[in-house]
Amino acid sequence: MHKPFFFRLLFLFFSIVAVAQAPKKPTASEIYHDLQKLNFVGSALYIAAHPDDENTRLISYLVNDVHANTAYLSITRGDGGQNLVGPELRELLGVIRTQELLEARKIDGGHQFFTRANDFGYSKNPEETFEFWTKNEVLGDVVMTIRKFRPDIIVNRFDHRSPGSTHGHHTASAMLSLEAFDMVDNASKFPKSAAEYGLWKPQRLFFNTSWWFYGSQENFEKADKKNLVSVETGSYFPALGLSNGEIASLSRSMHKSQGFGSTGSRGTETEYLELLKGSKPSDNNLFEGINTNWSRLEGGKEIGAILNPLEENFNFKNPSEMLPQLLKAYPLVSNLKDTHWRKIKLEQLKQLILDCGGIFIEAVSEANSINPNENFKVTVEAVNRGNADVVLRSVKNSEGKMLWNESTVLPFNEDKKLEITVNSGVHNPKYSSPYWLNEKGSVGMYAAPEALIGLPETPVLEQLTFELQFGNATIPFTKDIIYKFNDPVKGEVYRPLEVLPEVTASIPEKVLIFANDEAETVSVIVRAGKDSISGTISLQHPEGWQVAPSQQTFQLDRNGETKTFTFTVTPPRSQSEGFLKPIVNTEGKIFDRELATINYEHIPYQSVLLPSEAKVAKIDIQKKGQNIGYINGAGDAIPESLKQIGYSVTAIDPSNISAENLQNFDAIVVGIRAYNTVPELAFAQPALNKYVENGGTLIVQYNTSRGLVTENLAPYELKLSRDRVTDEFSEVKILAPENPVLNTPNKITQKDFEGWAQERGLYFPDEWAKEFTPILGMRDKGEKMTKGSLLVAKYGKGYYIYTGLSFFRELPAGVPGAYRLFANMLSIGK
Numbered sequence: 058m059h060k061p062f063f064f065r066l067l068f069l070f071f072s073i074v075a076v077a078q079a080p081k082k083p084t085a086s087e088i089y090h091d092l093q094k095l096n097f098v099g100s101a102l103y104i105a106a107h108p109d110d111e112n113t114r115l116i117s118y119l120v121n122d123v124h125a126n127t128a129y130l131s132i133t134r135g136d137g138g139q140n141l142v143g144p145e146l147r148e149l150l151g152v153i154r155t156q157e158l159l160e161a162r163k164i165d166g167g168h169q170f171f172t173r174a175n176d177f178g179y180s181k182n183p184e185e186t187f188e189f190w191t192k193n194e195v196l197g198d199v200v201m202t203i204r205k206f207r208p209d210i211i212v213n214r215f216d217h218r219s220p221g222s223t224h225g226h227h228t229a230s231a232m233l234s235l236e237a238f239d240m241v242d243n244a245s246k247f248p249k250s251a252a253e254y255g256l257w258k259p260q261r262l263f264f265n266t267s268w269w270f271y272g273s274q275e276n277f278e279k280a281d282k283k284n285l286v287s288v289e290t291g292s293y294f295p296a297l298g299l300s301n302g303e304i305a306s307l308s309r310s311m312h313k314s315q316g317f318g319s320t321g322s323r324g325t326e327t328e329y330l331e332l333l334k335g336s337k338p339s340d341n342n343l344f345e346g347i348n349t350n351w352s353r354l355e356g357g358k359e360i361g362a363i364l365n366p367l368e369e370n371f372n373f374k375n376p377s378e379m380l381p382q383l384l385k386a387y388p389l390v391s392n393l394k395d396t397h398w399r400k401i402k403l404e405q406l407k408q409l410i411l412d413c414g415g416i417f418i419e420a421v422s423e424a425n426s427i428n429p430n431e432n433f434k435v436t437v438e439a440v441n442r443g444n445a446d447v448v449l450r451s452v453k454n455s456e457g458k459m460l461w462n463e464s465t466v467l468p469f470n471e472d473k474k475l476e477i478t479v480n481s482g483v484h485n486p487k488y489s490s491p492y493w494l495n496e497k498g499s500v501g502m503y504a505a506p507e508a509l510i511g512l513p514e515t516p517v518l519e520q521l522t523f524e525l526q527f528g529n530a531t532i533p534f535t536k537d538i539i540y541k542f543n544d545p546v547k548g549e550v551y552r553p554l555e556v557l558p559e560v561t562a563s564i565p566e567k568v569l570i571f572a573n574d575e576a577e578t579v580s581v582i583v584r585a586g587k588d589s590i591s592g593t594i595s596l597q598h599p600e601g602w603q604v605a606p607s608q609q610t611f612q613l614d615r616n617g618e619t620k621t622f623t624f625t626v627t628p629p630r631s632q633s634e635g636f637l638k639p640i641v642n643t644e645g646k647i648f649d650r651e652l653a654t655i656n657y658e659h660i661p662y663q664s665v666l667l668p669s670e671a672k673v674a675k676i677d678i679q680k681k682g683q684n685i686g687y688i689n690g691a692g693d694a695i696p697e698s699l700k701q702i703g704y705s706v707t708a709i710d711p712s713n714i715s716a717e718n719l720q721n722f723d724a725i726v727v728g729i730r731a732y733n734t735v736p737e738l739a740f741a742q743p744a745l746n747k748y749v750e751n752g753g754t755l756i757v758q759y760n761t762s763r764g765l766v767t768e769n770l771a772p773y774e775l776k777l778s779r780d781r782v783t784d785e786f787s788e789v790k791i792l793a794p795e796n797p798v799l800n801t802p803n804k805i806t807q808k809d810f811e812g813w814a815q816e817r818g819l820y821f822p823d824e825w826a827k828e829f830t831p832i833l834g835m836r837d838k839g840e841k842m843t844k845g846s847l848l849v850a851k852y853g854k855g856y857y858i859y860t861g862l863s864f865f866r867e868l869p870a871g872v873p874g875a876y877r878l879f880a881n882m883l884s885i886g887k
Contacts, residue, residue, distance in 0.1 A: 079551045080419055083412045085373045090121070091412070092368050094166075095405045097124040098357070098398060099349035102206055103167075103265075104199070104234045105214035106226035107176060108135040108154040109312040112214060112265055113165055113305035115328050118290040120166035121304065123344065125209075126401060128168035130202050131158060132195065132230045133176035134493075137815065141316045141691055141734075142657060146869075149653060149665060151176070152491055153314050156660035159513055161311040165304060169513040170206070172198035173493065173503045178815040179783045180225030181837055183232055189501030190229070199237040201250035202511050203257060207397055209347045210261045211238060212330060216270055231264070238262045238334055249507075260347055261335035265328065284332055286341050291326035302326055313659055354398055360389045377443050380413045384527050407534060410527075415443030416467075418536055420521045424616070425540040426555045426664070427481050427519075428587055429488075435538055437475040439523065441467035448526040454479055455520045455535075464526075479538070481556055484518045489555040490666035491515060497668070518556045552662045559586045560613075562594060562639035563651035564671035568871040569626070569637070570701040571675045576603075576627040579671075581639045583620050584652060585613035592643025596624050599635025602673065603627040628675035632873065634812075636670045672871040678702060679802035681884035682723030682754075688714075688738075690731030690758070698868035699726075702876060704883070711737035716747040724754040724883045729865045732760040732770055739766040746772040750853030756882050759820045759861040772852045773826035775859060780843045782817035782835045789817070790834035790842065798832060798849050798858070798881050805881065809874025818862040821845035828852070829859075849885070856885045 083091070101119045105111055111129045119127040136151035145153055155171070162169050174195045180186045203211070215223065217231035240246040242258040266285070268277035292301045303321030310318045330343070338345035351361030363386045367379045383406060390406050393399035411418070417440040427433045441447045451462040452475070460477045467473055486492050486506065492515045496504035509515070519538040524531055541551045562583045569579060583594055595608035605625045613620060626637065641648040651669035656662050680702060686709045687696045696706040709718075709725070714737070719725060725748065732738050749755050749772065757770060762777040770777075789810040791799065799805040810817075817835050822845040825831075831844040848859045860882070867875035 079549070080417070081408070081412075082417075085376050088376045088409065088412050089368075089371050089373065091405065091409055092364075092371065093124045094120075094126070095402065095409060096351070096361070096364055096368055097126070097349055098351060098353045098402075099123075099344055099347060100126040100128075100206060100208040101210045101212065101343070102128050102130060102203065102208035102259075103212045103214065104130045104132075104230055106132045106224065106230040107138070108158045109309070109315050109317050110214050110227070110230075111161075112328070113161065113308040114290045114302060114326065115212065115265060115288070116167045117165040117301055117305045117308060118288065118292070118328070119343075122290075122292055122301065125344070125349075126168075127166070128170055128206055128208075129158070129162070130170045130172070130199065132172050132199075132233065133174045133226065134171055135176050135315075137176035137178040138315055139691065139730075140314045142314045144692055144694060145655065146866075148494055148667065149655060150314065152494075152663055152665055153655060153657070153660065154312070155491070155513060156663065157311045157314060160660055161308040164311065165308040168206075170202050170511050171513060172202070173498075173505050173510060174198075175498060175501050175503050176226065177501050179781060179819070181783060181840075182221045182225045183229040184220070184225070185783065185838075186225040186229040189499075191499075191502050192233075194502060196233050196236060196240075197247045197250065198510055199233050200240050200247045201254065203237055203241045203259065204250050204254040205511065207257045208259050209349075210263065210343055211259050212263045212265050213333070214265055216264055216266070219270075235262070235333065259335070261338075261343070262333045263330035263343075264333055266331050267329060282329070284337070286330045286332060286338060286343065288328045288330065288341055288343065289325065290328050291322070291324055300324070311659060313657075354393055354395050356389065356393055360386050360393075363389070377413050377415060377445070380410065380443070380445055380527075383410050383413060384530055387530060387532065407532060410532065411534065413443070414441070414445050414447065414527070416441055416447060416525070418523050418525075418534060420536050420538045422519075422538050422540045422554045424554075425542075425552055426557045426586065426616075428559050429481055429556060430483055431481045431587075432478055433481065435477055435479050435521070437461070437477060437521065437523075439467055439473045440470065442470050444469070445527060449473065450524040450526050450531060452477060453522045453524070454482075455518075455522070456482060457522075460521070479519070479521070481519060484556065486515060488557055488666055489515055489518055489553070490557075490664060494665065494667060517553065519554055555664050557586050557652065557664060558648055558650060558666070559646075560584065560590055560592070560641050560643055560648050561586060561650050561652040561666070562641050562648070562669050564637060564639060564669070566697075566701070567671050568698065568701065568869060569671055569673045570678075570698075570871065570876060571628040571673065572678045572680075572702050574628065574630055576625050578623045579626045579637065581622045581624065583611050583613065583622065583639075583641065585616055585618045586652075588616050589614055590643055592641055594622055595640050595642075596626075597638040597640055598626070599633065599673065601629035601631075601633055602635065604637075626673065628673070631675070632677050633675045634871065634873070635673055637673055638668075638670045674871045674873055676702075676873045676876055677803075678873075678877050678880055680704070680880040681802055681887035684721060684723050685883065686719060686722040686725040688725065688727045688731055688735070690728030691734045693729050693758075693865040694869045695726065695728065695758075695865060698876075699879075699883075702880065711735050711741065714741040715744050716751065719744065719748040719753065720751065722748075722753065723887065724756065726883075727755070727757045729758045730760050732757075732766055733764050736766055742767060742769050746852070746857075749855040749857050752854035752886070754856045754858070754883065754885055754887075756858045756860065758864060759818065761820055771850070771857055771859060773828045773850055773857075774824070775822050775826070775829070775848070776824040777820055778823035778845070780821040780823055780845060781819035781861070782837050782843060782846070784837050785813040785816055787817055787835050787837060791832070792834050792844060793830050793832050796830055796832055796849060798847070798878075798885050801881060802884055803877040803881055805874070805878055809877055811874065812872050813863075813875065814866050814870040814872060816863050816866070818846045818860070821861040822848060822859060826850075833862075858882050858885070
């Protein structure tokens with residue numbers, strides 16, 4: 058039962074870690090699996106709000122059991138989440154989570170789409186969500202995706218009828234899907250996508266429900282299920298010992314930045330789908346009554362007569378024996394009148410022709426990055442490892458220009474290599490960087506070129522087309538130009554070939570805090586994107602600030618070389634905020650981007666171009682104490698931020714916490730989610746409490762209420778909740794105006810809560826001992842006031858502070874009031 062899929066899975070699983078861009082080298086079982094997909098003419102679209110919201114069990118079932126053309130539409134890229142694998146947040150985290158979704162789809166076999174919606178952070182209901190998302194634009198993106206992908210069935214992850222019971226983005230995603238379902242066959246709704254992709258009418262819309270939505274398994278068992286369809290997704294492959302649940306867990310485990318590593322499940326598993334629109338299938342077949350055979354297409358019956366027997370009589374020992382029939386089907390598929398399915402099936406068929414023919418073709422650049430309109434060398438490799446007679450007729454660039462046309466026979470198993478020169482041309486977009494970051498968007502929406510909306514990533518800019526002749530048939534095969542090198546440990550490593558600027562510049566410190574009137578030196582790093590480049594570098598600055606010198610010259614000899622230049626920046630006397638922006642002038646052109654790279658083994662190497670800037674803030678701030686100990690949690694930039702205002706910060710080894718080792722610190726800060734992620738803290742609280750009792754100050758930042766390594770977070774009773782305030786503009790009420798944390802050494806006022814980013818705070822305590830003093834009250838619209846965002850307690854000679862305020866977002870964003878309040882917390886009792 059589907060036993061060849063196991064080998065395909067192993068191939069994918071072991072290849073994705075080190076060689077995420079490696080070319081496909083399929084086994085016979087993988088070829089069989091792809092043939093099954095070729096012979097299924099039907100599509101399914103799964104819709105939810107974020108990366109990691111998708112049900113990988115159901116997606117894997119649709120792809121690998123049903124063989125449907127399946128995609129996941131994630132409304133956002135997850136930019137507002139947190140990062141358990143590194144320091145990246147916001148835009149760069151969105152890039153990571155985008156790539157994690159693409160790696161997940163490589164495992165379960167689905168496709169991936171997005172809208173332009175920006176994950177601005179948690180929202181409590183869809184009304185709040187649509188205050189930031191431009192609803193009509195996001196709805197238009199959903200409608201466009203449905204018209205473009207043409208699914209027969211759509212499945213929502215969330216319930217459109219339950220606003221306020223879950224993340225507002227979740228409910229909003231289901232509401233958008235429901236609205237779009239009734240629009241996609243109406244030419245007056247979003248006419249541009251109707252004109253480009255045509256109208257479409259999905260047959261069914263489902264809600265992928267479960268006991269979780271009913272509150273408990275017991276409630277679900279009692280519920281009326283007459284409108285539910287049940288699907289068995291626990292398929293087991295006896296000869297191989299692999300279940301669909303294990304496939305799904307490997308896919309879900311790609312969401313590493315969110316800590317979604319998953320253990321594979323075995324045995325019977327049932328997914329329930331509530332029918333929202335369309336006719337209910339009578340036999341739990343989601344595609345019942347929908348023609349998913351070749352006969353669905355005009356001219357398809359003849360194609361099916363050729364290809365269906367190949368599946369029924371597949372030869373696992375010698376898949377190449379079906380090559381003549383695949384070549385026979387090629388002109389028929391090429392002439393299908395249905396342009397949508399013609400494109401899909403033609404690509405599937407062409408890949409099978411290569412695979413069954415044992416043909417390997419590849420184009421490798423000599424450099425890992427190039428500039429626009431630059432000549433570069435590419436090594437073309439072609440090997441015929443099968444028995445068919447194959448001729449390499451020509452090689453063309455992506456514009457169709459002939460680069461090589463000396464027809465040559467590809468003898469059996471002889472490696473044919475050519476070196477050709479390619480010009481990178483001028484593309485749109487110009488660079489390989491994520492397209493949705495090229496222009497400045499809003500808090501809730503990304504800007505994107507119309508032609509790229511919905512795509513998971515920027516299309517590969519450099520490709521070559523190989524024309525191969527099989528008998529009388531000449532077939533074009535387009536391949537991405539890639540870069541590869543040999544790593545002494547990993548061996549052959551593949552990376553995408555990237556088109557990048559001739560020069561970039563960056564300020565390493567993204568927030569520069571000036572706590573007094575003294576000038577400071579600011580470093581600017583200039584990086585060459587080509588050999589032998591020179592020019593000038595200057596710093597654009599806010600009004601009232603002074604920068605010297607006004608500009609400096611640079612000369613860089615080698616691609617990738619960097620040089621650091623220092624400027625003296627003098628702040629104004631009064632409090633002020635703004636941005637420093639490096640401007641590079643070279644060869645008559647202006648460059649104002651910085652290059653950020655993302656390099657994790659579970660996703661492909663990424664180069665991201667961002668506006669080059671650093672926030673500068675002159676803050677009226679006083680502080681007491683100097684030496685701060687920091688216990689790192691799930692990862693944040695608080696230590697670097699504290700250093701900006703003159704503190705000495707030392708990382709504390711969690712396994713070496715004792716009252717004696719802590720005594721020399723003026724204050725100790727515990728990083729975000731440390732009590733969720735640092736096992737040693739299960740045993741360290743007595744020592745931390747003793748430190749406070751002896752006169753120290755301990756500041757514990759937010760933790761989630763689930764998965765704590767210990768319930769004893771404080772010297773007094775303290776219970777966490779899921780209370781949070783997501784509106785960063787919400788009014789803050791001062792509950793304890795005389796408390797020293799609001800008065801010494803900085804007087805905290807309402808002005809200090811202006812300009813906060815993304816939210817006020819999260820996971821506030823909702824129960825605490827009488828020894829705690831609640832300092833601040835805050836709430837979201839329509840909710841009761843929470844008082845647990847900042848709690849202060851005297852313990853012995855020292856102070857214990859618990860805060861759910863989102864300092865981990867506010868300090869890196871350079872929010873002056875957040876710095877002033879944090880300095881007061883560190884200074885309390887001094």
